[in-house]
Amino acid sequence: MRPEPPRPALAPPLGPEDHIYGPADAVVELVAYGDYQCPHCHTAHPITQSLIEEFAGQLRFGWRHFPLSKIHPDARNAAMAAEACGDKFWHMHNLLFTDPGKLSRENLLQYARQVQIDPQTVIAAWDENRYGELIRRHIASGLRSGVNTTPTFYINGRRHNGGFDKRTLTTALLQAIAEKSTASAGQNPPT
Amino acid sequence: MKNTNQGSQVGFVAPDFTLLEAPGKNWTLSQTLGRPRVLVFYPADFSPVCSDQLTIYNELLEEFRRFNALLVGISVDGTWCHKAYSQSRKLEFPLLADFEPKGMVARRYGVYRNDDGFCERAIFVLDAAGVIRWRYVSPIEINPGADGILHALESLTINHVQA
Structure with a gap:
């Protein structure tokens, strides 16, 4: 039988610095x-x-950003553009996944216009490397957390080692929900 | 079946070797003494898991340099194959050809797969004196990432400071 691959922990856990979509009590x-x-x-x-x-x-x-800049030269600029969009981050995030071949600076500025962000804000972020340190922290946390490719997923703070097809991820999420429910039930005092 | 080799265990001086890093250009382990070395044995150029693994290391060269560490990849592929692969992935570290006699260095390190004819997915972290300080053989289909290497390099630094 093959040994179960390790499931490193997400470090640090999600916090105020992270972009999070969905309820805090999920x-x-x-x-x-x-x-x-x-x-x-x-x-x-x-x-x-x-x-x-x-x-x-x-x-x-x-x-969290993990741009592989040496093989994807536009990835870092795209990550900075997403950050520069502030509270429009998720809107921009979705636009950035329109087409991997359309991430030139001009494309990114066009996406910024679409989410009603002044392109100058994005240009300033690039020129000043404004989010360089944030991206570095994301990459460093990914390394500590066992990121070994992109994308790498974590479910309830543990690395997901399976595929990222819909069925595999759905099964893993349902299992995580069931495990959490079982753990919560175990903590309740007997009635 | 795996080879085992006592000399490739943690605490032993890593076996010295010379391999081609490019057509006509040798790379010798003992000529890199004085700094930590990371030897990454991997099964094959262009394979999907190897490509993910080496791409991550390529992105992290700056992190490795913080420890003054030198990273090399080793597989049984030949130098011309390495050259094509390295160019295709924009790799900025040497790939050594354990090509002839095939797998000789991998055998000496106990990480040659006789049944398959290629290397294990194995990592050795050597200190500046050439002693093996960390050794990890990953399941062949699992990309081990970089966290183990970074922990090992950090441990070297801590031990060096304490000594």
């Missing part, structure tokens, strides 16, 4: 480390979107 948490120019992340994006819809109220989703 029973299940899905976190992705990803790269906006990575074709696998583009494949995963509509799947995570549909999971967010199907598990609405139960799931919260977090995103």
Whole structure:
């Protein structure tokens, strides 16, 4: 029998610095480390979107940047553009997954206009490397958490080692919900 | 079936070797003494898991340099194959060809897969004196990531400071 691969913990857990979509009291948490120019992340994006819809109220989703800049030269600029959009982050995040081949600076500024962010804000972020340190922290946390490719997912704080197809992720989320319910029931005093 | 080799265990001096890093260009382990070395044995150029694994290391070269560490990849592929692979993935660290005699270095490190004819997915972290301080053989289909390497390099630094 093959040994079970390790499931490193998400470190640090989601916190105030993270982009989180969904309720704070969600029973299940899905976190992705990803790269906006990575074709696998583009494949995963509509799947995570549909999971967010199907598990609405139960799931919260977090995103951390892990740009593989040497093979994806536009990924870092895209991550900075997303950060520069502030409270429009999720809107921009979704636009960045429109097409991995359309992430030139001009494309990114066009996306910024679409979410009604002044392109100068994005240009200033690039020029000043405004989110460079944040992205570095994301990458460092990914390394500590055992990120070994993009995307890498974490479910309730543990690395998901299976595939990211819809069925596999759905099964893993349902299992995490069931485990949490069992753990909660075990904590209740007998009546 | 795996080879085992006592000399490739933690606490032993890593076996010295010379391999080609490019057509006509040798790379010798003992000529890199004085800094930590990370030897990454991997099954094959262009395989999906190896590509994910090496791409992550390529992104992390700055992190490894913080420890003054040198990272090399080793597989049984030849130098021309390594060259094509390295160019396709934009790799910025040497890939060594354990090509002829096939897998000789992997055998000496106890990480050659006789049944398959290629290396295990194995990592050795050597200290500046060439002593093996961390050794990890991953299940072949699992990309071990970089966290173990970074922990090992940090441990070297801590031990160095304490000594």
